[in-house]
Amino acid sequence: MYGLKLQNVDNTNPYEELIKLFLTPQQYRIFSHEEESVPAETAVFSFEGDKDRLKRELYGYLAHKTGLRPKWGILTGIRPVKLAGELQRKLGSAEKAKQMLIEDYLVEEGKADLLLELYAYQQRYLGKPGPDSAGIYIGIPFCPTRCLYCSFTSNQAGPEEIERYLKALHKEIAFVGQGMAADGITAESLYIGGGTPTTLTAEQLAELLACVRNSMDLSRLAELTVEAGRPDTITPEKLEVLKAAGVNRISINPQTMHDTTLELIGRSHTKEQTLQAFQMAREAGIDRINADLIAGLPGETAENFQESLAQVIELGAENITLHTLAVKRSSRLKEMDENFHYRQPQLAETMLSQAAEKLRNNGYRPYYLYRQKHTAGSTENIGYCREDALSVYNVRIMEEAQSIIALGAGGITKVYYPRENRLERVPNVSNYEIYIERIEEMLDRKKKNLFRR
Structure with a gap:
């Protein structure tokens, strides 16, 4: 057990995130500056007005004690x-x-x-976003099943519940469209995510997209993405609806191309359904397809990961996003093994480094990156694109220099103030049933905190 005393520190959270890169929560104890009596072997660190200096001291001490040197240094943030x-x-x-x-x-x-x-x-x-532009996010919080590692707002609900949700969502879309028009805000990108939006029927997708087009000025839209993440939810009819509505980018997310792993992590599709989904999307004329893969899934080797990647490259995905498995707070994986990510740091690093070389050799290049807490090897999530097919929304949400207007349950609007270079959050409630009940309150939050008139 490591004892660490942080003197003159009231909030230990930023430092604890760094400590967790080296030690499991069971391996250390932090003593507050108020505790006068601590064990003799406790290492003492004092904050003297420079947070980064204290982090460097912690990093040096823990690197010496553990022999580990996380490649991201003292950085623990997402961006x-x-x-x-x-x-x-x-x-x-x-x-x-x-x-x-x-x-x-x-x-x-x-x-x-x-x-x-x-x-x-x-x-x-991409350059800088336009001064009156915004990214639009619309959340569909429903999935066929809940994955082992998932912590998103995701529900399994029947047709009547989904219809109730969509009625409230259409109301919010219309309200936001009016506010955008009044304030002269134009949409640069539109991202419909989840959950799994293609859980909706073809008719529901058509009505949703029609509502968006009737409510918002999309004349300057550079990108319209719909997550079709679960291959088993994709049909020719749904793809025809997406194409007719101007969708030019979708995500088909196998996560792995190994059926045994898919069953283990709670995905309800198979490798064969991923292949079929790609074929259907190409036949429908979808311009760009993103595919997500996860490094460090339970039971997988570096060879398994490379096999999945090779198959996705062969399918011709314009975007490939590599995630590192994260043990998230509200996931089933966290309940099963909260220290899973500590068990395979070198494996995750090997998977990503080999994948980076393979992707570059096949004409892809990295275009955006973000990090999460509690990932194997303290690595990163990184998106690759072919032929400069960057995702506008992905880049903008990570650079935080543009307002992101989020609609639906769990959506968090981020209002950007360029003069102060700051963001203010305007959240919707996460629970979709409460969202339906309190939809008028969600609209009022945006009226007071997002729109100027």
Whole structure:
């Protein structure tokens, strides 16, 4: 057991996230600065006005004691590319930003290079968002089954419940459309996520998309994405609806191409259904397909992961997003084994490094990145694209320089104030039944905190 005393520290959470990169929660105890009596072997660290300095001291101590050197250094936040961009703008060059990432944040050189490559690529192809533009997110909180690792707002509900939800959602869409028109806000991207939006019937999808088009000015829309994540929910009729409505990007997310693993993690589809879904999407004329894979799934080897990746590349996905399995607080995996991610750090790193080489060799390049807590190896989630097929929404939500207007249960609107370079959150409730009951309150929140008139 490691004892760590943090003097002059009232909130230990930022430091504890760093400590968890080295130690399981059962391996350490943090003593507050108010505790005068601590064991003699307790390591004492004092905050003297510089959080990063204290983090560097903790990192050095724990690296020495454990022999581990996490490649992301003292960074524990979700958006390291955003930080890299801020440093480059502040310091005036990528080289100076790289130096600071390595020396002040203890980021491994390869990771620093990756961050600056991503920032340069995003700026070259997307640049800054328009001053009155926004990203739109619409949440469909329903799935056929709940996956082992899932912590999202996801429910299994019958047709009547889904219809009740859609009625409330249509009301919010119409209200937001009116507010956007009054304030001169235009949609740059529209992302319909979940859950699994293709849990809806073809008729429900058509009505939803018609509601959006009738309510919002989409004349400047650069991207319209619908998550069709579960291959077993995809049909030719649904794809025909999506194509007719102008959807130009969908996600078909196998997570793995191994049926044994799919059954283990609670996915209700098979490898064969993934192959069929890709074929149907191509026949329907969908322009871009993203496919998600997860590194570090239970029972899988590095070879298994590479086999799945090779098959997705062969299917010709324009975007491939590699996630590292995270043990999330409200997931079934957390209940089964809260320390699962500590058991395979090198495996996850090997999976991602081999995949990066394979993807680059096949014409893909990384275009966005984010991190999560409690991932195997403290690694990252990273999206790759072919032929500059970047996802606008994915980049914008990570750079946090544009308002994201979120509709539906669990949606969190983030209002961007460019002069102060800050965001304010306007959340909807997560439970879809409460969302239905309190829909007028959700509209009032947006009226008071999002729209100016």
